[in-house]
Amino acid sequence: MPRVLLIETDYDLASNIGDYLRRDGHEVVWHKDPQAAIETADVVHPEIVVLDLILSTHSGVEFLYELRSYPEWQKLPVIIFSNVSEAELAASYEGLAHLDVAAYHYKPITRLDELAQSVNLALQVSQL
Amino acid sequence: MKRQSDRGFADTEQQRAVLSALSDDLALPLLQIKTTLELIDGSKLSAKNSLRHAKAMALSTEAGLQLIEAYRLALRAQDEAALPLEPVAVGAVLQEVAQQLTPYAKSYGTTVEVNLQGRLTPVLANKQSLAAAMQCLGASLIRAQAAQSESKNHRLMLGARRSADNVISTGVFSNAQGLSDRTLRTARSLAGRARQPLNGFPAGTASGILIADMLCGAMWQPLRAAAHRNMHGLATAVPISKQLQFV
Structure with missing residues (x-):
């Protein structure tokens, strides 16, 4: 069962995202704090x-x-x-191309099933 | 002479800035509802889980609507003539707000307390504005401290005390990190221009604080960083009415 490390500050959102991904066959480890997430990644080895x-x-x-x-x-x-659109992010940073982001989803317009599909696709690509 | 960012929100441009921050923060309850509906769509839920999700959506809805109502009140409050003043028992208002906040707080693992120190005589105020300010400030701090800590248990305190110079200060206090007069001044100037006007505070929290700031600034003084019973937060100060001391 692929392990997802979810970093999200809001409990309700994290709960819904996590439940959906679990139903889709993933194990989900959730953190609000990125520092704690880095430490956890060392232990749980997310995919x-x-x-x-x-x-x-x-x-x-x-x-x-x-x-x-x-x-x-x-x-x-x-x-x-x-909740930050890609266009808005590009206005502040040079984009995330150099950080090797598999997919970028804007929360207001992305459904959970689309997020789950994106997770599955990224996992398949990473295993090639 | 006070700097603009010390005077709270008094002009149209800053009202627009708070509206922009509000529109950002209203995305949170709507996203909570959206993702809940997507989660339950097509799935067979037990009656217990259906009720749990329905309650969660109700809380999200109320949180969003309360924020909108507080903002509308803040806009009206800018026009002093429109706001009726009345004798207000600050302690009673805080108790009511605590009761209203409790279900929402519980969903974020937070217990709400009221702590009153000293003799709190009635003050001349607009009760609705005071309640709305404390309510949206409280809701913001609930979300903020829950997001900042991996702990599952939090406290929120609605506090009031009378100082030696006969001023009653009242506010909301928590273990949320990063609140100071400086960060609040920065937030006032960044509202509407930055996605995170309050550094260290997650999405969905800043506008409640800024709206409470507007409401308090319209009545008495904008919010200031304060401490109460070893907890930190934001408070406003209101002078005691000499006439009401004898009521």
């Missing part, structure tokens, strides 16, 4: 990360930079599921 960008202690982009700084996690698939 994929689903990440919000607006977090509390550090931003999702900071988390991604840290994640990619570790050789063992440079190829770990990451899916962004955020």
